[in-house]
Amino acid sequence: MKVDPYLIFNGRCEEAIQFYVDALGARLEVLMHFSDAPPEAQGGCAQTPEGVMHASFRIGDSVVMATDGAPGEPKPFGSFALTLTVVDELEAVRCFDALTDGGQVTMPLAPTFFAHQFGMVTDRFGVAWNVIFPKAM
CATH class of the missing domain: 3.30.720.110 (Signal recognition particle alu RNA binding heterodimer, srp9/1)
Structure with missing residues (x-):
């Protein structure tokens, strides 16, 4: 078993990933936009088709997953590092x-x-x- 962090960037996911690529040498492995999902699976996310539905990148040996998040209230980071x-x-x-x-x-x-x-x-x-x-x- 392992635990991988899943970060929610509230609309700035691609910008954040590029920052980690430049700053830390992260390697992008997966990038799916909401528009990549079939229409019946998009649900309420169709209003942000250019948004990142799911991404996965590596920093060294660690996997970090990320998303822009679902529509609604932004989710602030807190209580972890x-x-x-x-x-x-x-x-x-x-x-x-x-x-x-x-x-x-x-x-x-x-x-x-x-x-x-x-x-x-x-x-x-x-x-x-x-x-x-x-x-x-």
């Missing part, structure tokens, strides 16, 4: 700096008692990230 574990300090700095573009630093990237580098940022889409280059345990 994605953790990006990197293999060296240069990668920590590169990823952290990329995620801060248009985002907000919650905790600057710095050495801590548990990591060579650790920092927290909320990106321009409202997704909270922890970037860590851990110490050997």
Whole structure:
């Protein structure tokens, strides 16, 4: 069994995926728009045919799934963070700096008692990230 995050971007899904491709080297695996579904399966989503019904992309070995969401109330992010574990300090700095573009630093990237580098940022889409280059345990 495994758990994969499914992020809802409220109409900014393709923009968010492109940001993660540029910032983190994400690799897009699946991208389906609401218009790709047969008419009988579109339901209330037909009003946003250009919207992303489902996407799947990889960041390193991890799968992240995403959507623009169904019509209705936007669903804000909250009470979770994605953790990006990197293999060296240069990668920590590169990823952290990329995620801060248009985002907000919650905790600057710095050495801590548990990591060579650790920092927290909320990106321009409202997704909270922890970037860590851990110490050997």
